[in-house]
Amino acid sequence: MATIRDRTVIAVLALLPVLAVAAPLAAAPRPNIVFILTDDQRWDTIDKKHSVTGTTPVMPKVQSLLVNKGVLFQNHFVTTALCCPSRSSILAGKYAHTTGVHDNGGPDGGVQVFDDSSTLPVWLHDAGYHTGIFGKYLNGYAAIAPYIAPGWDEWHVFKAPGYFNYHLIENGADVAYDSADADYSTDVLRDKVLQFIAEAAEPFFVEFTPYNPHAPATPAPRHVGSFAGVAPWRPRNYAEPDASDKPAWVQSITWTQQDQTGTDTFRQRQLECLQSVDEAVDAVVQALKARGVLASTIIMYSADNGYSWGSHRWKPKQCEYEECMRDPLIVRYAPLVPRARKDSRITLNIDFAQTFAELAGATPDPGVEGRSLVPLLDGSATSWRTDMLNEHWNGKIPTFAQVRGLFTKPGGTPHIWKYVELVSGEKELYNLDRDPFELSNVAGNSSNAALVATMAARLRELDPGWTGSAPAAAAPTAFPPDYANDDAFE
Numbered sequence: 001m002a003t004i005r006d007r008t009v010i011a012v013l014a015l016l017p018v019l020a021v022a023a024p025l026a027a028a029p030r031p032n033i034v035f036i037l038t039d040d041q042r043w044d045t046i047d048k049k050h051s052v053t054g055t056t057p058v059m060p061k062v063q064s065l066l067v068n069k070g071v072l073f074q075n076h077f078v079t080t081a082l083c084c085p086s087r088s089s090i091l092a093g094k095y096a097h098t099t100g101v102h103d104n105g106g107p108d109g110g111v112q113v114f115d116d117s118s119t120l121p122v123w124l125h126d127a128g129y130h131t132g133i134f135g136k137y138l139n140g141y142a143a144i145a146p147y148i149a150p151g152w153d154e155w156h157v158f159k160a161p162g163y164f165n166y167h168l169i170e171n172g173a174d175v176a177y178d179s180a181d182a183d184y185s186t187d188v189l190r191d192k193v194l195q196f197i198a199e200a201a202e203p204f205f206v207e208f209t210p211y212n213p214h215a216p217a218t219p220a221p222r223h224v225g226s227f228a229g230v231a232p233w234r235p236r237n238y239a240e241p242d243a244s245d246k247p248a249w250v251q252s253i254t255w256t257q258q259d260q261t262g263t264d265t266f267r268q269r270q271l272e273c274l275q276s277v278d279e280a281v282d283a284v285v286q287a288l289k290a291r292g293v294l295a296s297t298i299i300m301y302s303a304d305n306g307y308s309w310g311s312h313r314w315k316p317k318q319c320e321y322e323e324c325m326r327d328p329l330i331v332r333y334a335p336l337v338p339r340a341r342k343d344s345r346i347t348l349n350i351d352f353a354q355t356f357a358e359l360a361g362a363t364p365d366p367g368v369e370g371r372s373l374v375p376l377l378d379g380s381a382t383s384w385r386t387d388m389l390n391e392h393w394n395g396k397i398p399t400f401a402q403v404r405g406l407f408t409k410p411g412g413t414p415h416i417w418k419y420v421e422l423v424s425g426e427k428e429l430y431n432l433d434r435d436p437f438e439l440s441n442v443a444g445n446s447s448n449a450a451l452v453a454t455m456a457a458r459l460r461e462l463d464p465g466w467t468g469s470a471p472a473a474a475a476p477t478a479f480p481p482d483y484a485n486d487d488a489f490e
């Protein structure tokens, strides 16, 4: 247990402003990088939307220290809405159809499928960065522990993620943590991150990736009950009453009272579970400030996938709908973003690696498929993507691929459209400007045939390997149908 030592470090940290040499006034050409990645956090759980009172943000410190000091990307998406594919895509800067990590386990998923030889930490390390990861790496890691992936100087990774009674592989050593309050994993990892920030040689790159608010969404004991009384979440697409327009997988779901109660309870726990992350973000910012490097450090906050909470009768993630694929993205970096603002352009999880590589002066893998966000941060972008690809494999939801973005029907005006092809042969089309809750699939409307053809062609540009309704999916029987209960794959 490192708790006592880390508390000492925090105490020493408080003295650092007195001892530190003057911080550079100008922006460092190569910033330190703090990348905070949560697990299964919806895009809309930062601000007041899901708060108990409607006045206090769900994550007040993320709001005041990141959103109010940086840029909030309002249309941020993952290209695959599931833990291991998303995390692999983030590290590689590539789509899941390129990494080959389609799932959390099985023949086309999990850590053992991932080629880790040319990834973000490797590029940064080669460029002279001191690198550290604290939290969740990739699903299935326990099977290869105590393996340390290339590029990482400090490796403090869950053998299998948990809130209590878990093991961390710490630079090769297997360290068990217990069930005391002080063992709460987010707090333990936070203190290790603070130590790294205090001691690491510059420039440094830290990935802080707590388990929160992934199922079972256990809050820190001090936060239990903090969201009691939050109003139930009943958006217009909740338990979609008329699913006759939907693919068979949605129609097959019977939304029961048990589903409703369980989802309401789980949502409350997720919101409570985020509070320790909010506190950790505050502590990270204070540690950067104490070392005098806050202005020369880029802080990025995001998550690996969204969560449905009963929209379209679906509880967890992976789905083709907005709730699964949207995620928060906030960047604080005063040299490029001197004033708080919002940005509605489309950003993707596969963009992170290229962004950090550019800021670090590192050489990314030539096969990177994301785009650097630096032109969006510094305002130099003259054009940007207007559409995107999202993909899914295996499980209860049939393998699908979709294109989402700005398209125009012949003779019409531009709208945000979503077009989905499932290997079942089913298709979905939504006008997200007019139908933001995705309640009316209009793919079968003959007046949309030309638009469907355009979007189907664009889908194949974004994913040349997409085979449509050909039998591309692995046998779904090998996988559990409900990814809310995927702890076995964590």
Ligand SMILES: [Ca+2]
Pocket: 039, 040, 082, 083, 214, 304, 305
């Ligand atoms: Ca996840």
Ligand SMILES: [Ca+2]
Pocket: 240, 242, 243, 244, 245, 246, 438, 439, 440, 441
């Ligand atoms: Ca409907």
